[in-house]
Amino acid sequence: MAGNRRSRSINSLPLSRRLLGRLYLLGVMAAIECIACFPGVGLIFGHFRFPRIAIVSYAVLLGLGYSKFKAQQEGISFGRIYFGAHLVCIGAVLCSTLIRLRQAGWLLSYAPDFPRSAPGYAWSGVYLLGTILLALACVPPQTWIRTIRSTSPLWLYSLLAGVAAWGMGSPLQSLWDKSSAVQGLVLQGIAFRAVLPVLRLCLSNVVADPAALVLGTTRYSITIAGG
DSSP: OHHHHHHHHHHTSTTTTSHHHHHHHHHHHHHHHHHHHSTTTOOBTTBSHHHHHHHHHHHHHHHHTHHHHHHOOOOOOOOHHHHHHHHHHHHHHHHHHHHHHHHTTSOTTOOTTGGGSHHHHHHHHHHHHHHHHHHHHHSOHHHHHHHHHHHTTHHHHHHHHHHHHHHHHHHHHHHHHHOOHHHHHHHHHHHHHHHHHHHHHHOSSOEEETTTTEEEOSSOEEEOOOO
């Protein structure tokens, strides 16, 4: 009885069985697990490019397909077998990371060459498998196929955006770091205007000061600094 009651309460949560809610859940869990499994390193298969491409592509996909994802109100099941296999994969990677951290005295800059070694590539593969299993647990394979077909070619645009963001990352960072005072203010203003609408979509109490380039809420704020 308790188990059935708990299951009903979970399924009654808003968006818990809807496609959009599952996509948000997938993104949040994948991000947390990436940070936990690769702390201070962020390298998957020995490079920063893969997580950057994945993050930007997924964010663009959710942004462009938001209305279509939200319109799909069909309840979808949660793949417990997929999720169990996912926990095994991520648990193995996390244990390996904790062991290496302990050996390095809990320094986040541990073993800088490890991600590009054979074991590093192997653990990256296990992590990738675990993330795929998580995706299948959150959204069944049939729903993935149907969603990709119904929103095509959004997935292609998202992937191209991710690759473009990776390709432009280093040049833009170099431009930001080497900018003069005037160029720096222009770049800061662009960043401010790009982030503000996104925050207003997610939060109701956004505090913005264009003159000081300050963004945040009544409890927390940040300043967009120059290079």
